[in-house]
Structures are given as structure tokens and as C-alpha cells.
Amino acid sequence: MRKSVSVFFLFLLTVGLLANSQVDNIFKEALNDFESRDYQNALNKFRSIEHEGIINANLFYNIGNCYFRLNEIGRSILYFRKALKVKSNHEPARRNLEFVLTFTKDKQDSGSEDVIRSFWKRLFDSFSINLLAVITIIIFSLIILLICLTILFYREREKTVPLFITTILIFFLFIFLILSLLKWRDYHIENEGVLLALSAIGYSGPSNDFTRVFTIHEGMTFEIERQENDWCLIKLPIGLGGWIKIETFERIKL
Amino acid sequence: MKKYLFVIILIFATQLVFSDDISIETYVDKTKIGIQEYLKYTIEISGEKAGDVKPPELPDIDNFKSLGTSSSSSSSYSIINGRMTAEITKSYTYTLQPRKTGTFIIPPITIKYKKQVFTTDPIRIKVIKGSTEPAPPPSNRFKERDAQESTNLSDNLLLLARVDKRNVYKNEPIIVNYKLYSRYDIANLSFSSEPSFNGFWKEDIFLPENINFQREKYDGRMFNVMLMRSTALFPTSTGRLEIPSLELQVDIRTQSYSFFDFGSTKRYTIRSKPIAINIKELPIENRPINFSDAVGSYRISSTTSQTDIKVGDSFTYTLKISGSGNLKQFDPPILPEIQNLRFIDPEVSTKINKDKISGTKTIKYLVIAQEKGEFIIPSISFSYFDTSQKKYITKNTRSYNINVQEGDVTFIPSSTAQSIVEMEGSDIGFIITDTQMRTSIVYLDRFGYWLIWVILLMLIPASMVYSNEQRKLAYNIDYLRQKQANKILKKYMKQASEHVIKVDIDFYLAAQVGLSSYLADKLKIPRGSSTEQLLSEIGKGEIPDETMDKIKNIFEKCNQARFMPGGFSKENIDNDYKLLKEIVSDISKMKI
Numbered sequence: 001m002r003k004s005v006s007v008f009f010l011f012l013l014t015v016g017l018l019a020n021s022q023v024d025n026i027f028k029e030a031l032n033d034f035e036s037r038d039y040q041n042a043l044n045k046f047r048s049i050e051h052e053g054i055i056n057a058n059l060f061y062n063i064g065n066c067y068f069r070l071n072e073i074g075r076s077i078l079y080f081r082k083a084l085k086v087k088s089n090h091e092p093a094r095r096n097l098e099f100v101l102t103f104t105k106d107k108q109d110s111g112s113e114d115v116i117r118s119f120w121k122r123l124f125d126s127f128s129i130n131l132l133a134v135i136t137i138i139i140f141s142l143i144i145l146l147i148c149l150t151i152l153f154y155r156e157r158e159k160t161v162p163l164f165i166t167t168i169l170i171f172f173l174f175i176f177l178i179l180s181l182l183k184w185r186d187y188h189i190e191n192e193g194v195l196l197a198l199s200a201i202g203y204s205g206p207s208n209d210f211t212r213v214f215t216i217h218e219g220m221t222f223e224i225e226r227q228e229n230d231w232c233l234i235k236l237p238i239g240l241g242g243w244i245k246i247e248t249f250e251r252i253k254l
Numbered sequence: 255m256k257k258y259l260f261v262i263i264l265i266f267a268t269q270l271v272f273s274d275d276i277s278i279e280t281y282v283d284k285t286k287i288g289i290q291e292y293l294k295y296t297i298e299i300s301g302e303k304a305g306d307v308k309p310p311e312l313p314d315i316d317n318f319k320s321l322g323t324s325s326s327s328s329s330s331y332s333i334i335n336g337r338m339t340a341e342i343t344k345s346y347t348y349t350l351q352p353r354k355t356g357t358f359i360i361p362p363i364t365i366k367y368k369k370q371v372f373t374t375d376p377i378r379i380k381v382i383k384g385s386t387e388p389a390p391p392p393s394n395r396f397k398e399r400d401a402q403e404s405t406n407l408s409d410n411l412l413l414l415a416r417v418d419k420r421n422v423y424k425n426e427p428i429i430v431n432y433k434l435y436s437r438y439d440i441a442n443l444s445f446s447s448e449p450s451f452n453g454f455w456k457e458d459i460f461l462p463e464n465i466n467f468q469r470e471k472y473d474g475r476m477f478n479v480m481l482m483r484s485t486a487l488f489p490t491s492t493g494r495l496e497i498p499s500l501e502l503q504v505d506i507r508t509q510s511y512s513f514f515d516f517g518s519t520k521r522y523t524i525r526s527k528p529i530a531i532n533i534k535e536l537p538i539e540n541r542p543i544n545f546s547d548a549v550g551s552y553r554i555s556s557t558t559s560q561t562d563i564k565v566g567d568s569f570t571y572t573l574k575i576s577g578s579g580n581l582k583q584f585d586p587p588i589l590p591e592i593q594n595l596r597f598i599d600p601e602v603s604t605k606i607n608k609d610k611i612s613g614t615k616t617i618k619y620l621v622i623a624q625e626k627g628e629f630i631i632p633s634i635s636f637s638y639f640d641t642s643q644k645k646y647i648t649k650n651t652r653s654y655n656i657n658v659q660e661g662d663v664t665f666i667p668s669s670t671a672q673s674i675v676e677m678e679g680s681d682i683g684f685i686i687t688d689t690q691m692r693t694s695i696v697y698l699d700r701f702g703y704w705l706i707w708v709i710l711l712m713l714i715p716a717s718m719v720y721s722n723e724q725r726k727l728a729y730n731i732d733y734l735r736q737k738q739a740n741k742i743l744k745k746y747m748k749q750a751s752e753h754v755i756k757v758d759i760d761f762y763l764a765a766q767v768g769l770s771s772y773l774a775d776k777l778k779i780p781r782g783s784s785t786e787q788l789l790s791e792i793g794k795g796e797i798p799d800e801t802m803d804k805i806k807n808i809f810e811k812c813n814q815a816r817f818m819p820g821g822f823s824k825e826n827i828d829n830d831y832k833l834l835k836e837i838v839s840d841i842s843k844m845k846i
């Protein structure tokens with residue numbers, strides 16, 4: 001009995017290791033395919049790795065590259081956005097996204113980005129979610145350390161200095177905690193979509209019979225607000241809202 | 255002489271303010287004047303203190319233009335019955351020129367003096383066309399035998415503006431000539447103001463330097479004619495524009511009637527009529543891309559100084575645009591960039607002929623050959639709008655083949671020849687070949703991460719509990735003694751061990767004091783108790799008999815060694831030290 005259990009665990013372990021090395025092999029093959037310009041095969045291999053349930057910014061970035069080579073602008077944008085969702089400071093993905101966006105028919109920025117907002121956005125993007133988590137916990141442990149030291153050794157002494165430092169640290173903790181929670185929310189929220197169809201018409205209601213509000217083209221990124229049967233209410237970056245068919249786009253999700 | 259008869263000084267405003275000091279009057283030389291004449295307006299301040307009054311300020315008078323002021327003062331003294339009175343009169347005379355015909359009012363003038371305010375009466379002036387006085391007869395030289403001589407000034411003195419065309423395109427030059435026609439002897443001429451050519455860019459062709467008349471027939475009569483001004487105007491906007499009138503001040507010499515009368519001059523102002531010009535926008539259809547606002551008629555040519563040169567040598571390439579039109583206002587054609595032939599920024603010179611509308615624009619490039627090879631300076635095209643044919647015309651220069659041969663010096667690019675690396679194409683970045691394809695871990699999703707938070711948070715109550723315990727003990731003397739007991743024992747044990755090595759009797763002293771105070775502290779027995787008391791107290795505790803015996807034993811030995819002579823030896827000390835250590839280890843093992 002005990003023997004069989006240990007054999008079972010050994011099996012699980014080897015399977016896990018094998019799976020990992022297998023993924024690495026597939027990845028290497030995909031890289032070779034890409035380098036020999038067999039983009040379709042490279043893409044299939046990369047996608048198979050994605051099917052294993054691996055969430056990795058570099059993987060998504062490579063898939064985006066393959067799609068771009070295969071002229072599928074919409075999907076390429078989708079995957080670059082996915083890569084940025086995993087790692088907001090993924091510089092190659094950001095550059096490629098900017099480049100690919102020049103191939104789309106619709107202009108995508110809202111056009112009214114002021115300096116402060118774009119600066120804030122850049123700053124926010126330059127912190128990865130894990131870095132924020134680590135910074136937050138370091139500040140938190142510093143605060144705890146200070147409080148404990150104060151309790152233990154400043155019993156009869158003046159407490160101004162440790163209290164002052166603690167206050168400052170709590171202020172920073174607050175900021176970084178909010179930042180990391182915002183990041184965490186961004187990471188898990190799935191309210192953004194990329195249009196994959198060549199074009200889609202936005203109606204004022206969830207049916208063809210409603211008034212046409214706008215026409216968007218492949219690669220457009222938008223927010224998804226509501227879903228009703230086969231229709232989704234989306235909001236474009238310029239602020240326009242309308243209903244489009246669900247099969248025309250795909251959500252940016254991990 | 256006659257004219258003085260007309261000069262009747264009309265005292266209009268005679269507001270004689272009867273004050274102690276001064277009185278103020280205003281008057282004009284005439285109340286009805288012609289538009290070409292001038293009005294003299296005088297303010298007279300008289301009285302003993304008139305000299306103290308500040309000169310009055312003339313307000314802006316509607317429809318009149320002030321040409322200047324002059325002031326004079328006179329004083330008279332009289333002695334009556336030995337009392338001297340002084341009478342001072344100051345007068346300010348303004349020359350006013352009417353701007354248009356009609357009846358106007360010169361407003362009252364207010365003068366402040368020593369808190370008194372003097373206000374004069376308004377004066378009504380009538381301005382009529384022409385002149386109130388008969389114009390002087392024309393010069394004898396123009397008298398014609400049979401012709402009915404007109405004595406009207408406007409028939410004998412004219413300023414005419416003439417343009418060469420009234421319908422033009424934007425930027426097409428117009429030449430306007432102002433000519434003075436006169437049948438008088440003219441003593442002097444002056445421009446009263448510079449007309450404002452709004453909507454035009456102007457180039458003066460001619461401005462007279464001295465009076466120079468020529469005889470010319472106009473309207474069937476002979477006139478002395480002088481060109482007063484000639485200007486080329488380039489319209490910069492479209493629509494209906496007006497060429498403004500020119501204003502001249504003419505001094506006419508009147509004829510003398512007698513030998514003793516030398517005559518005098520009389521000043522008149524004459525204006526030309528404004529001329530309306532219709533300016534059309536250049537047509538949009540068929541407008542060439544390289545059109546740069548050149549309007550007129552032009553020729554373009556190009557020359558090079560050399561076609562066969564060596565690397566590092568230079569030659570000049572010259573573009574010449576000549577013709578008539580707005581030469582100064584358009585940009586020269588742009589030269590395309592040619593690799594390895596470096597065109598230094600050109601020297602552009604525009605030579606305009608005397609007529610101001612024709613000339614030559616020369617664009618001279620210095621070209622440096624940077625590499626060996628065959629290069630082509632392409633044909634340059636230049637487009638302009640031809641106003642006579644009313645269409646756009648494009649003219650081309652010939653192209654040149656430049657043959658550059660290996661030179662003696664290799665070309666060393668100067669700093670200005672350096673260029674920023676240019677982007678030759680753009681593409682997406684290459685794929686990432688990092689094979690570490692692991693799912694990226696998000697710490698915030700992990701249970702462990704939040705567990706650290708909880709653990710850290712738990713440290714606070716833990717440290718508070720610990721701190722409280724410490725505080726409780728701090729106020730407990732027994733606890734402190736217990737804590738100190740080990741320290742004291744250590745100190746004495748150290749001393750004792752030193753004595754053991756030296757085989758000294760002081761070992762027993764150290765052992766006794768150390769052990770007894772250690773036991774006292776440890777077992778919470780008051781310090782300074784005698785050995786007996788100590789022992790009986792220890793006996794109450796839960797100390798095993800074995801240890802008890804050892805304690806009793808060592809205390810006895812100590813007493814013996816200290817108080818009985820020769821009570822110690824080398825072996826004894828070693829044994830006793832061993833015994834002491836045993837006791838200490840026994841007690842420290844016990845939980846008290």
C-alpha cells in the first residue's frame with residue numbers, strides 16, 4: 001500500500017518535470033520555426049503552450065508577433081495587450097503594440113490625454129504587480145518592526161521620532177497598497193475587448209433594428225460594459241457607446 | 255494788400271470775466287472758410303497775472319486738424335496818479351485745417367486759474383467747397399488770347415492719380431502715378447501726410463527731390479505738370495481695395511499789382527481722388543503643386559560652373575529667374591536633395607530694375623562633391639501665374655550630368671555634413687527567445703503573501719503582551735534578585751577559581767559569600783541572614799537532602815578553613831571547588 005502511494009507520487013513528479021521540459025522543447029521548436037519564417041507552425045506551437053495554461057508575457061508577446069506576421073492585426077493587438085496585462089512594464093510589447101496600432105483603420109487614443117494623466121499612466125505601468133506587492137510588504141514590515149520596537153524599548157522614553165517615521169511609512173504604505181490593489185484589479189478584470197472581425201457596426205440597442213451609431217474596424221480596443229444574449233454594450237476610447245455582436249471580438253483575459 | 259481787407263478780426267467770444275486778475279477771450283479770423291483754406295483760432299488771456307496762467311490745451315476738435323500753434327505776449331504799463339498798473343496779454347494761435355465741408359462747432363475751452371474756472375463760448379464755423387476768396391488769377395504765362403479764362407482754383411490746380419489697371423490678380427503689381435497740374439506760379443510744395451496703402455505692399459518708384467515742372471496739355475489747356483509720386487503696389491489681399499488720396503500743400507505766389515508790391519504766397523491744400531481697385535484671387539484649378547505665389551511673367555535658367563570635377567572640389571550652380579512681377583515676394587524653387595552632392599545654403603539676391611516691377615532673382619548654390627560617380631542635377635521646374643495669359647505656366651531648367659572623379663584629397667565630412675541616423679523602415683520587434691516559459695506568479699494571488707501580512711500583524715499584540723510581562727516583573731524585587739543571583743554567583747565563582755589556582759585561603763571567603771548570597775537571592779531569603787538562618791530557610795524548600803548535605807558540608811569547610819589555622823591544603827581546595835561546582839549545578843537544575 002505504502003509502496004504504491006510512493007510510486008504514484010514519483011509518477012506525478014516525473015510527469016510534472018516532463019511536462020515542463022516538454023513545454024521548453026515545444027517552445028524551442030516554435031522559435032526555430034519562427035526564425036525560418038514558418039510563422040503558421042510557430043504560432044500553432046506557441047498556442048499549444050498557451051493551452052497548457054501557462055500565463056507568460058513573453059509567450060503572449062511571441063504569439064502577437066506571429067499573428068502580425070500572418071497579417072492578423074486584430075489578434076496581434078489582442079495578444080500584445082494580453083502581454084501588457086500580465087506585465088504592464090513589458091517594453092517590447094508596448095513598442096510593438098504602438099507599431100501595430102499604426103496599421104489599424106481607426107485611431108485609438110482618445111486624443112485628449114493631458115500631460116499629468118499620461119505621466120501618471122506611465123508611472124503606473126512602469127511598476128509590475130509583483131514589484132508593488134513586494135514594496136508594499138516591505139513597507140508594512142518596516143512599520144510593524146518600528147511599532148514593536150517602540151512598544152518594547154521606548155516604554156519610558158520620548159516617542160516623537162518613531163511615531164513620526166511610522167506616520168510617514170503609513171502614508172507610503174497607503175499609497176502603495178492602493179496602487180497594488182488597483183493593479184490587482186486590472187490584472188483580473190476582463191472588461192476589455194479587441195475587435196477581430198474586419199469591421200463591426202455599433203447599434204443603439206442589442207439588435208440590427210436599432211440605429212447605427214458607429215462602425216469600427218479590426219484591432220479596435222474598447223471597454224465592455226454589459227452583455228445581453230449575443231450582444232455586448234461597448235464603450236470606445238472616444239466615449240461613444242454601442243451594441244456590437246459578441247462573435248466579432250474577444251475579451252482580453254488571461 | 256487786398257486780402258487784408260478780408261481779414262476782419264471777429265470777436266466772437268468775449269466772455270469777459272470780470273475778475274481781479276485775468277480775462278479770457280477766444281476768436282477766429284473768419285467763420286466761413288473754404289475746405290482748402292486754414293482757420294486761425296486764437297485764445298487770448300489778458301490781465302495783470304496773465305503770465306501765470308498755464309498755456310491752454312486744445313481739445314480734439316471734430317472735423318478739424320490742428321496743424322500747429324504759435325504764441326505771443328504783449329504787456330503795457332500805465333502810471334496813473336503815481337500808481338502803476340500792468341496789463342499783460344498772452345495769445346495762443348492755432349492753425350486748423352477743415353477735414354470736410356459742413357457747419358461745425360469749435361467747443362468751449364476751459365482754463366483753470368487759481369481755483370477759478372473760465373469757460374469760453376463755442377464758435378460756429380461753416381466750411382464750404384472751394385474757397386471763400388476768389389482764387390488768384392492764373393499765371394500770365396498761361397493766359398491764352400481767346401480762351402475764356404476760368405478763375406476757379408479747382409480748374410487751375412489739380413492733383414490726379416492714375417493707375418495702369420483697375421482689375422488685377424492678387425500679387426499683380428499696379429503702378430499708381432500722382433501728377434500735379436497747375437496754371438499758377440508755385441512757390442513751394444509739400445506733402446502733408448504719407449497715405450496709408452492698406453492691403454498693398456508698396457515699392458516707391460519715384461519721389462521728387464526738387465520742383466521740376468514740364469509743360470503739358472491737359473483737357474485742351476496748357477499746364478505746368480509735375481510727377482509728385484510713382485509707386486508700385488502689390489495687392490496682398492483680395493476684394494475691393496482703395497488706393498488712398500495723396501494730400502499736397504501748395505503755396506501759390508500771387509501776382510504783384512504794382513512795382514512796390516512784391517506779391518505774397520497763399521497756401522492751399524489739394525487732394526487726389528481715391529481710386530477703387532478690384533483684386534481677384536488666383537484661380538484654384540490647374541494650380542501647380544510647386545506654385546509659390548509668383549505672379550507676373552518670368553523666365554528661368556540655370557547654369558553650372560563645371561560638370562567634370564574631382565571629389566572634394568566645388569562648383570556653383572545658379573538659378574536665375576527674371577521677368578516682371580512680384581519678384582521679392584515669392585520663394586525660390588526648392589532643389590531636390592542629391593546624395594553625395596552637398597548643396598550649401600544658397601545665396602539669394604534679387605535685383606529690381608528702376609520700374610520696381612521687373613528684375614532678376616539669382617539663387618547661387620555652392621556644391622561640394624563628396625563621392626566619386628555620375629550625378630544628375632535634375633531639371634528644376636518653376637511655376638507662376640501669367641497675368642496677361644491669365645493662366646499658370648510652368649517652366650523648366652535643363653538638367654546637368656556631373657561627373658565626379660577621384661580626387662587628390664579624400665573628403666572629410668565637416669560637422670555640418672554629419673547627419674542623424676535616419677530610419678529606413680520600421681517593423682515590430684523580434685520575438686523573445688527566453689525559454690523560461692513559466693506561468694508568472696502573481697504574489698497578490700497567493701495565500702502565502704497574505705499570510706505574511708497576518709503574521710506581521712500578529713507581531714504587534716505579541717510584542718504588547720511581552721512588554722506587559724516585562725513591566726510586571728520590573729516591579730517585582732524578588733524577580734530582580736533571582737535574576738541577579740546568577741550574576742553574583744558568576745562573579746564569586748570567578749574569584750574562587752582564581753584563588754584555587756593560586757592556592758589561596760581567600761577561596762573559602764569567596765565561596766562562602768558567593769554561595770550564601772546566591773542562595774539568598776535565589777530562594778528569596780532576606781540578605782544578611784546568618785549561615786544558620788540561611789540553612790534553616792533552605793531546609794524548608796524542596797531541596798533534596800543530598801544537596802542540602804553538600805551545602806552544609808561546604809559551609810562547614812569554609813568556616814574551618816577560615817577560622818582554624820592550617821585548615822586548608824592543596825587537595826582540599828581542589829575538592830572543595832569541585833563540591834562548590836556540584837552544588838551550583840544542582841541548584842541551577844532545580845526549578846525554583
